[in-house]
Amino acid sequence: MDFDTDPTSLYSVKGIVILDQDGNRIIAKYFDKSVFGSVKEQKAFEKNLFSKTSRNSTSDIVLLDGVTCLYRSNVDLHFYVLGSSRENELILEALLTCLYDAISTVLRKQVEKKTLIDAMDTAMLIIDEICDEGIILETDSQAVVQRCNLKGDDISFSDQTFSQVGQTFIGAAREQLKWSLLK
Amino acid sequence: ALLFLHPIIVNLNMDSKADMKREKKDEESGGNPYAKLDVTAVLQECRAFNETPIxxxxxxxILTKLFHLVQQGDNIGRTEATEAFFGVTKLWQSKDATLRRLVYLAVKVLSTISDDVIIVTSSLTKDMTGKEDAYRAPAIRALCLITDAAMLQTIERYMKQAIVDRNPAVSSAALVSSIHLMKKAGDVVRRWANEVQEAASAEGHMVQLHALALLYQIRSNDRLAVNKLVQKFAKGGMRSPFALCYLIRIAKQLIEEDDQADSAFFQFIDSCLRHKSEMVVYEAASAIVSLPNTSPSELAPAISVLQLFCSSPKPALRFAAVRTLNKVSVKHPQAVTSCNVDLEKLITDSNRSIATLAITTLLKTGAESSVERLMKQISSFVSEISDEFKIVVVEAIRALIARYPRKHTVMLPFLANMLRNDGGFEYKREIVDTLIAIVEENPDARLAGLAQLCEFIEDCEHPALATKVLHLLGREAPKTANPHAYIRFVYNRVILETTQVRAAAVSALAKIGAQCPQLRPSIEGLLKNCLLDSEDEVRDRATFYLSVLDMAPAIVNSLVLDTLQSSPAALERAAAEYVENEEAHSNKFDLKSVPVCSAPVAKKAKTLLAEEVAPAKEKKTAANATAAAAERLSQIEGLTAGLGPLFKSTLPIPLTDNVNEYTVQCSKHIFANHVILEFEVKNTLNDQLLEQVNVSLEDAEGEWKALRQRPIARLPYGEPSSIFVLLPFPQSGAVQGVLGATLNFKVKDVDPSTGEPESDDTYDDSYVLEEVELCVSDSVQPLGKASFGPAWNALEEEDTVEETFSLANVSSIHEAIKKVCGLLGLAPCERSDIVPEGRNRHVVMMSGVFRGGHEVLAKANVAIDPNDNSIGLNLLIRCSESIIAEILATAIV
Structure with a gap:
């Protein structure tokens, strides 16, 4: 897989990483094995990356060791897309936006460490759906959420609060009651 | 209805209680239950996959935990992984969408660490062709990952259907998987070109991109087809901005590769500058500015687009624009100057990567007249930025000085000022390195630079930097008008500093003494004081130099002024071999038996803007070629026996075009009295197996004769292998020669897919290669001398070989010097290869070591005749063996 030299190679995403507020790894998926071959190299890079980006504003871009890193943070989470330095930065940005928006939709806009951990399985599916072995698969967050078969009403029960579930059921029951009374 | 709902609500209630319990536990372990997973525990949990109902x-x-373990690099044994995988296959029965999706992911994740993943092929094939769209796409991707070329043929029909599927997810999955498969089974994928072509006109944005990329890869060997492809899509039909970006890349590649490329391609890229998507506009602009041979009028619209992006609210876009401008500024500084106002605004950007890129771009494009103003601007913010960025700024200043040497009057005080201010070691080192470079490269700035450095070491907290400066003083001070002025600075260190600085100061004193006889008595006096030092290293050095300084010039030269001519690693290896081999103890250890090589150049650390360094990967140099070759040759049994240590290896030279059926490249390994020619042969025909591959060499002069040869017994397709031919250097003492080479072999036809021979029949064939040239420079190892003058004088009693040439085909002094150094195989000393601008004559000093460890020195006087621009060369060569000096002189014809 040619991540750096061939300009016509589609392999351009070296990794997708989500870190918490202390720089600890929550999800990290690396595609370029020549740069991020071992976990040791990956962690060293994450540490360096976190120290360079954590103090800064909410969304930005930095070039680190020849890797273009786009990042975005919210509350206690930091989202990173690591791309080849030859890749169009705006394409990488589109990927980051897609990642963030898809996760935000699934977490119902509550993008926090706790909610993300509860929906870890879905988050992994989302990453699998937007990038395949380093090739960008999809950049439309709506399509990603839909493909993971996670349309709003389909989200598993455990992700909804008890009252929410209760309300839908009570609402449904009330409708039914109304109809039966009308008959 | 209410009664019916009741049990479900109770059920949910219980579930949420369990959830709360889990949360409580999570908080105790730092909030992330995935952070500290235990491999055995998770594998244990995997047994739940076998339960019914699921x-x-x-x-x-559990699956998520398993993925986490793999991601963390935890070691999962093959048996355990296989067991878990078989558990996963049971989950196919589940109707839960999320779980099913995770199962596909599990197949991919476990495919590398588990055995027998192939068993799920039929399940995946079923899902791939099933009704459920949500399962089809991930099933295709999982299936293509675990399949191989042979199995791919069985699902070929389904893949073709999937590529043209109306669902973009399915189509993209099939296309991207096909891109992955191009490496494994390119032949099969190439058969799907028609379907891929159809997909390229499909609706989905990403589908268009994936189809276009695959189509390009399928046709990339056929220039005409690629040309047609771009022409077709450039006319329209590509709505996806991603696909357009890709199309721009292909068009750019075509223009770069072909001088007579269709001008329609450039027009297409140019038209993309007016696209509505910023992504496409940026891609087009960056493509145009990086094209070779663009006229200013072609460049202008692209530059103005980038200029506009510089003030975009999006950091990514500003970053992209300024990074591209930075790159262009090297090639077209004039074009970028129009953006200077916008770039200056970016100096205060909140994103510091952008700010630094802006500064360095400004420094690169700055005209000589604007240097003062720029420096003033930098000094206004330099105290506010971090060390890392300061280093980048210093680097840019260094480049600026190299361009405008006359501006050292502005830069030196500026650097000295930066040196006096606060800063870490890395930052100070960068400044000191820059000052040292100025002193070495620019004779006009030498005095001022040395004065700044002397002042710096008076109060320097970093011993490493102090020793560096002292080393420089020892070398450079004798070249100044009054070297005694520096003795005070050096001797102050002996009194005040730590051990390593004191020792370095003692060495610097000795070097000044060795080169300035009039100062020697006073220096000897100072060295005597050092004999009472508290540290033995300082005392030892002082004692050693005191006894050496009075000896003959040649000895002073080699012991005080010269540096070690071999790499420490090679010296260590040779010494260890000598100690082990008791028979050799009757002779003295000979330093000449150690392979020579010049001092290793310190590898530059990556700076913030490492991109410019990154693509230039580790450059292949002759020095590390030699070390690698020595290792490799010694592993081949009986090849180098009795030849002595390897003196030098050259980089491989191709003897064929790289598009031929067989590619051959030759490297020369030089020993004291022999040459080993290594022919690396590669068979690029997949339907042939070559046997008994050997090379026959012919020398028209009859001087060179092969002693023995090591042929390749079997050369299958695609696996390079080497033939070795041993040639002794001719008795006549000649070192040059041109040998005609022919490759001889037996061909066996084989089945391309299996590599098995179709029959035992073979036929002889031969293949004429380009000539192998042995030249003088092969026998010489370039080795720069730190102080050339004394070494030259030391060889005074030897005969000097003098020759005068007039050089053809050379247009400048610089070029002539490069050519002479290349032909002789010598390294220029004391940076004498830098030709000051506007001179019409220049003397370059060169040195090196001839095969057998004989030192060779040469002076070349190059002059250009302003009337007809012809270049004359006067060459003086000295060597302890006069025959060698004569051999060297024959190198230039």
């Missing part, structure tokens, strides 16, 4: 939620969590 608990979807539970299994999903």
């Amino acid at each position: 608990n979807a939620r539970k299994c999903s969590i």
Whole structure:
């Protein structure tokens, strides 16, 4: 897989990483094995990356060791897309936006460490759906959420609060009651 | 209805209680239950996959944990992984969508660490062709990952259907998987070109991109087809901005590769500058500015687009624009100057990567007249930025000085000022390195630079930097008008500093003494004081130099002024071999038997803007070629026996075009009295197996004769292998020669897919290669001398070989010097290869070591005749063996 030299190679995403507020790894998926071959190299890079980006504003871009890193943070989470330095930065940005928006939709806009951990399985599916072995698969967050078969009403029960579930059921029951009374 | 709902609500209630319990536990372990997973525990949990009915939620969590372990690099044994994988296959029965999706992911994740993943092929094939769209796409991707070329043929029909599927997810999955498969089974994928072509006109944005990329890869060997492809899509039909970006890349590649490329391609890229998507506009602009041979009028619209992006609210876009401008500024500084106002605004950007790129771009494009103003601007913010960025700024200043040497009057005080201010070691080192470079490269700035450095070491907290400066003083001070002025600075260090600085100061004193006889008595006096030092290293050095300084010039030269001519690693190896081999103890250890090589150049650390360094990967140099070759040759049994240590290896030279059926490249390994020619042969025909491959060499002069040869017994397709031919250097003492080479072999036809021979029949064939040239420079190892003058004088009693040439085909002094150094195989000393601008004559000093460890020195006087621009060369060569000096002189014809 040619991540750096061939300009016509589609392999351009070296990794997708989500870190918490202390720089600890929550999800990290690396595609370029020549740069991020071992976990040791990956962690060293994450540490360096976190120290360079954590103090800064909410969304930005930095070039680190020849890797273009786009990042975005919210509350206690930091989202990173690591791309080849030859890749169009705006394409990488589109990927980051897609990642963030898809996760935000699934977490119902509550993008926090706790909610993300509860929906870890879905988050992994989302990453699998937007990038395949380093090739960008999809950049439309709506399509990603839909493909993971996670349309709003389909989200598993455990992700909804008890009252929410209760309300839908009570609402449904009330409708039914109304109809039966009308008959 | 209410009664019916009741049990479900109770059920949910219980579930949420369990959830709360889990949360409580999570908080104790730092909030992330995935952070500290235990491999055995998770593998234990995997048994839940076998339960019926399947608990979807539970299994999903277990799978997620499993992925986490793999991601963390935890070692999962093959048996355990295989067991887990078989558990996963049971989950196919579940109807839960999330779990099913996770199962596909599990197949991919486990495919590398588990055995027998192939067993799920039929399940995946079923899902791939099934009704459920949500399962089809991930099933295709999982299936293509575990399949191989042979199995791919069985699902070929389904893949073709999937590529043209109306669902973009399915189509993209099939296309991207095909791109992955191009490496494994390119032949099969190439057969799907028609379907891929159809997909390229499909609706989905990403589908268009993936189809276009695959189509390009399928046709990339056929220039005409690629040309047609771009022409077709450039006319329209590509709505996806991603696909357009890709199309721009292909068009750019075509223009770069072909001088007579269709001008329509450039027009297409140019038209993309007016596209509505910023992504496409940026891609087009960056493509145009990086094209070779663009006229200013072609460049202008692209530059103005980038200029506009510089003030975009999006950091990514500003970054992209300024990074591209930075790159262009090297090639077209004039074009970028129009953006200077916008770039200056970016100096205060909140994103510091952008700010630094802006500064360095400004420094690169700055005209000589604007240097003062720029420096003033930098000094206004330099105290506010971090060390890392300061280093980048210093680097840019260094480049600026190299361009405008006359501006050292502005830069030196500026650097000295930066040196006096606060800063870490890395930053100070960068400044000191820059000052040292100025002193070495610019004779006009030498005095001022040395004065700044002397002042710096008076109060320097970093011993490493102090020793560096002292080393420089020892070398450079004798070249100044009054070297005694520096003795005070050096001797102050002996009194005040730590051990390593004191020792370095003692060496610097000795070097000044060795080169300035009039100062020697006073220096000897100072060295005598050092004999009472508290540290033995300082005392030892002082004692050693005191006894050496009075000896003959040649000895002073080699012991005080010269540096070690071999790499420490090679010296260590040779010494260890000598100690082990008791028979050799009757002779003295000979330093000449150690392979020579010049001092290793310190590898530059990556700076913030490492991109410019990154693509230039580790450059292949002759020095590390030699070390690698020595290792490789010694592993081949009986090849180098009795030849002595390897003196030098050259980089491989191709003897064929790289598009031929067989590619051959030759490297020369030089020993004291022999040459080994290594022919690396590669068979690029997949339907042939070559046997008994050998090379026959012919020398028209009859001087060179092969002693023995090591042929390749079997050369299958695609696996390079080497033939070795041993040639002794001719008795006549000649070192040059041109040998005609022919490759001889027996061909066996084989089945391209299996590599098995179709029959035992073979036929002889031969293949004429380009000539192998042995030249003088092969026998010489370039080795720069730190102080050339004394070494030159030391060889005074030897005969000097003098020759005068007039050089053809050379247009400048610089070029002539490069050519002479290349032909002789010598390294220029004391940076004498830098030709000051506007001179019409220049003397370059060169040195090196001839095969057998004989030192060779040469002076070349190059002059250009302003009337007809012809270049004359006067060459003086000295060597302890006069025959060698004569051999060297024959190098230039």
